[in-house]
Amino acid sequence: MGGLREMAAPFVARGPSGVAVRDRFKHLTAEDEKMLRLVGDHLGSLASRDLKERCAAGLEHDSKQWAHRKRALTKESSSRWAGSITKTSHDQWALARRGQLAHIQSLEAGVRTITHRLSLPLGEKGTNRAPGGYRSKREWFAKARRQGLLTDRLEVACRDREAGRVCVVRGGKRLLNTRHHLDTARLTEAEWRQRWQAGRRFLAANGESGSRFGNQTIRVTPHGEVSLKLPAPLAHLANAPHGRYVLAARVRFAHRGGQWRDRVTANRAVAYRIHEDTVRGRWYLTASWTISPVQTVPLAAARVGGLIGVDTNADHLAAWRLDAHGNPVGQPLRFDYDLTGIAQHRDAQIRHALLRLLHWAKRHGLAIAVEDLDFTAETTREKHGCKKRFRKLISGMPVARLRARLVSMAAELGITIIAVDPAYTSRWGAQHWQKPLTSTTRKTTRHDAAAVAIGRRALGHPIRRRTTPPPQHRSDAVGHRTVQARPEAPGREGNRPRIPGPRTRSVPPGRGANAVDQNAQHRSGRSAEHESWQQDSLPLSL
Structure with missing residues (x-):
C-alpha cells in the first residue's frame, strides 16, 4: 500500500458561466450574402494584421500598445469593431500560449519516459505504474534517436516560450495543411479556397450592457431583425440610417429563445458571431452571453x-x-x-x-x-x-x-x-x-x-466491501450477509414474511411462525425457558 498515490477528495463540480445559442439565416438574399462576405473579408484582413502585431509584441505587450492597436483599427472600421478585433487577437495569443505550455509538458513527459526505459535492461517487464525496458536492441536504438529528436524540439519550444513567440494560423492549421493533400480530402482547389476564405473572415462583435438591444455593432431586435454597423470604407453601401445594413433574413433562436429575448429587451450584453458553412451553403448567427454561476x-x-x-x-x-x-x-x-x-x-x-x-x-x-x-x-x-x-x-x-x-x-x-x-x-x-x-x-x-x-x-465510503467474518464468529450456520441492516432500522429483528405458494418439503402447520421470536423459543436467558430447577411464578390471587 505504500506505493499508492494520495487520493484527492471528491468535490461538487461548478456549473457553466455562459451559454451560446445558434440559429440559421433563412431566405438570405444574394445581396445580403455579398455584403456579409465583403464586410467579413475586410474585417478579416484587419484581424490578421492586428494578430501579427500582437504576436510580435510578445511578453512586452501592455495596455498602451493595446490602445495604439485599437486606434489604428478604428480609422478603417469603427471603435466597436476595433475593440472586438483587438480582444479576439489577445484571446488567440493567450490560447496559443496555453497550447504551447501543454506541448512542452507533453515533450517533457516523452523524454522522461524514454530516458527511464533506456536505463532498464532489455526485455525487463514493467509495472502498472511505470513501463519496462525495450524488447530488442533495434527498438532501443530507434528510441535513443527519438530521445534526441524530442530533446531538440523541447529546447526550441522552451526558447520560444521564454521569448514569448507563438504560432497561430487564422483559419486553422488543419485546413491549411489540407491544401497540400487535396486528393486525399477529395477537394478541388476552388472548394478549398472557399473554405479558407470563410474561415478567415471576421464577423464577431462583443456585447455591451446599456446599448440598444445589448449590441451596437451587430444588432438583433426581439423580432429577429439583424443589422450591422458597416466599417468606415463600406459605409456608402448602407441601406439604413447611421451607416447600418439590415439583412432580409430573420432569426428566432428556438433554443433559449425566451432567455435571449429577455436580455435584448432589457438592453443587456449579448455577443454575436456570423459565419458561413460552405459545405451546406448556409449562414448562421451565434448569440452568447454570461450567466450567474x-x-x-x-x-x-x-x-x-x-x-x-x-x-x-x-x-x-x-x-x-x-x-x-x-x-x-x-x-x-x-x-x-x-x-x-x-x-x-x-x-x-x-x-x-x-x-x-x-x-x-x-x-x-x-x-x-x-x-x-x-x-x-x-x-x-x-x-x-x-x-x-x-x-x-x-x-x-x-x-x-x-x-x-x-x-x-x-x-x-x-x-x-x-x-x-x-x-x-x-x-x-x-x-x-x-x-x-x-x-x-x-x-x-x-x-x-x-x-x-x-x-x-x-x-465517502471505502471501495473495499466489508470482510466476511470467519465461520466460528457467524450467527448462522451458513453465514450472514456482509451488508447488514443498521441498528436503528425498524423491523430488522422481526419475523420473516411468509412467502405464499407450494413448498418443496412438508412443514407442519405453525412451524416457523416464530422463527425469530426469541422469547417464544427455548433459548438460554429467555422467558419461555422452563427447566426443573426453575421456580414457577406466584399466582396473582394469593
Missing part, C-alpha cells in the same frame, strides 16, 4: 439519499444507483454512443447518451458521480508505444467534451455533479464488486463494478 449544493447534501456512479468508457457510460450506505440498488444501466463519423454525429451521440442518463437521475432525484479524468499523460506513445489499439482507445474517449456537456446539461435540470479521483476505480471495483454482484440472472461487467467504486468514493 449556479449555486452549488454542499457535498453532504448531495450525498443524502444516495447517488448514481458513472464510469466513462470509449463507447458507453456504465451507471449504477447506490444508496446512502454505498450499496448497489437495482440493476446497472448502460448508455451507448458511437464516436465514428463526422464531428456533428459524435457530438449528437454524446448529447443523447447524457440526456438519457440525466433523465434517469432526475426521476429519482439523485446526484451523479463521475471521474475527474485527464488522459494527458496516458495518451503518449512513449508509455504505450507497442499498444496502438490501447492508445487509440484512450485517445478516442471524449473526456473533455463529455465533461463540459454533462456539467452544462445537468445545471439546466438542477442535478448535482460530483467529481472524484479516478485512481484505481476500475481495478478495485473489479476486485471487490464484480464477482459478488454477478449472479445467474445478471452478468456484472468490469465497467459496472467501476461505477460502484466511483459512487462509493463519492459517498
Whole structure:
C-alpha cells in the first residue's frame, strides 16, 4: 500500500458561466450574402494584421500598445469593431500560449519516459505504474534517436516560450495543411479556397450592457431583425440610417429563445458571431452571453439519499444507483454512443447518451458521480508505444467534451455533479464488486463494478466491501450477509414474511411462525425457558 498515490477528495463540480445559442439565416438574399462576405473579408484582413502585431509584441505587450492597436483599427472600421478585433487577437495569443505550455509538458513527459526505459535492461517487464525496458536492441536504438529528436524540439519550444513567440494560423492549421493533400480530402482547389476564405473572415462583435438591444455593432431586435454597423470604407453601401445594413433574413433562436429575448429587451450584453458553412451553403448567427454561476449544493447534501456512479468508457457510460450506505440498488444501466463519423454525429451521440442518463437521475432525484479524468499523460506513445489499439482507445474517449456537456446539461435540470479521483476505480471495483454482484440472472461487467467504486468514493465510503467474518464468529450456520441492516432500522429483528405458494418439503402447520421470536423459543436467558430447577411464578390471587 505504500506505493499508492494520495487520493484527492471528491468535490461538487461548478456549473457553466455562459451559454451560446445558434440559429440559421433563412431566405438570405444574394445581396445580403455579398455584403456579409465583403464586410467579413475586410474585417478579416484587419484581424490578421492586428494578430501579427500582437504576436510580435510578445511578453512586452501592455495596455498602451493595446490602445495604439485599437486606434489604428478604428480609422478603417469603427471603435466597436476595433475593440472586438483587438480582444479576439489577445484571446488567440493567450490560447496559443496555453497550447504551447501543454506541448512542452507533453515533450517533457516523452523524454522522461524514454530516458527511464533506456536505463532498464532489455526485455525487463514493467509495472502498472511505470513501463519496462525495450524488447530488442533495434527498438532501443530507434528510441535513443527519438530521445534526441524530442530533446531538440523541447529546447526550441522552451526558447520560444521564454521569448514569448507563438504560432497561430487564422483559419486553422488543419485546413491549411489540407491544401497540400487535396486528393486525399477529395477537394478541388476552388472548394478549398472557399473554405479558407470563410474561415478567415471576421464577423464577431462583443456585447455591451446599456446599448440598444445589448449590441451596437451587430444588432438583433426581439423580432429577429439583424443589422450591422458597416466599417468606415463600406459605409456608402448602407441601406439604413447611421451607416447600418439590415439583412432580409430573420432569426428566432428556438433554443433559449425566451432567455435571449429577455436580455435584448432589457438592453443587456449579448455577443454575436456570423459565419458561413460552405459545405451546406448556409449562414448562421451565434448569440452568447454570461450567466450567474449556479449555486452549488454542499457535498453532504448531495450525498443524502444516495447517488448514481458513472464510469466513462470509449463507447458507453456504465451507471449504477447506490444508496446512502454505498450499496448497489437495482440493476446497472448502460448508455451507448458511437464516436465514428463526422464531428456533428459524435457530438449528437454524446448529447443523447447524457440526456438519457440525466433523465434517469432526475426521476429519482439523485446526484451523479463521475471521474475527474485527464488522459494527458496516458495518451503518449512513449508509455504505450507497442499498444496502438490501447492508445487509440484512450485517445478516442471524449473526456473533455463529455465533461463540459454533462456539467452544462445537468445545471439546466438542477442535478448535482460530483467529481472524484479516478485512481484505481476500475481495478478495485473489479476486485471487490464484480464477482459478488454477478449472479445467474445478471452478468456484472468490469465497467459496472467501476461505477460502484466511483459512487462509493463519492459517498465517502471505502471501495473495499466489508470482510466476511470467519465461520466460528457467524450467527448462522451458513453465514450472514456482509451488508447488514443498521441498528436503528425498524423491523430488522422481526419475523420473516411468509412467502405464499407450494413448498418443496412438508412443514407442519405453525412451524416457523416464530422463527425469530426469541422469547417464544427455548433459548438460554429467555422467558419461555422452563427447566426443573426453575421456580414457577406466584399466582396473582394469593
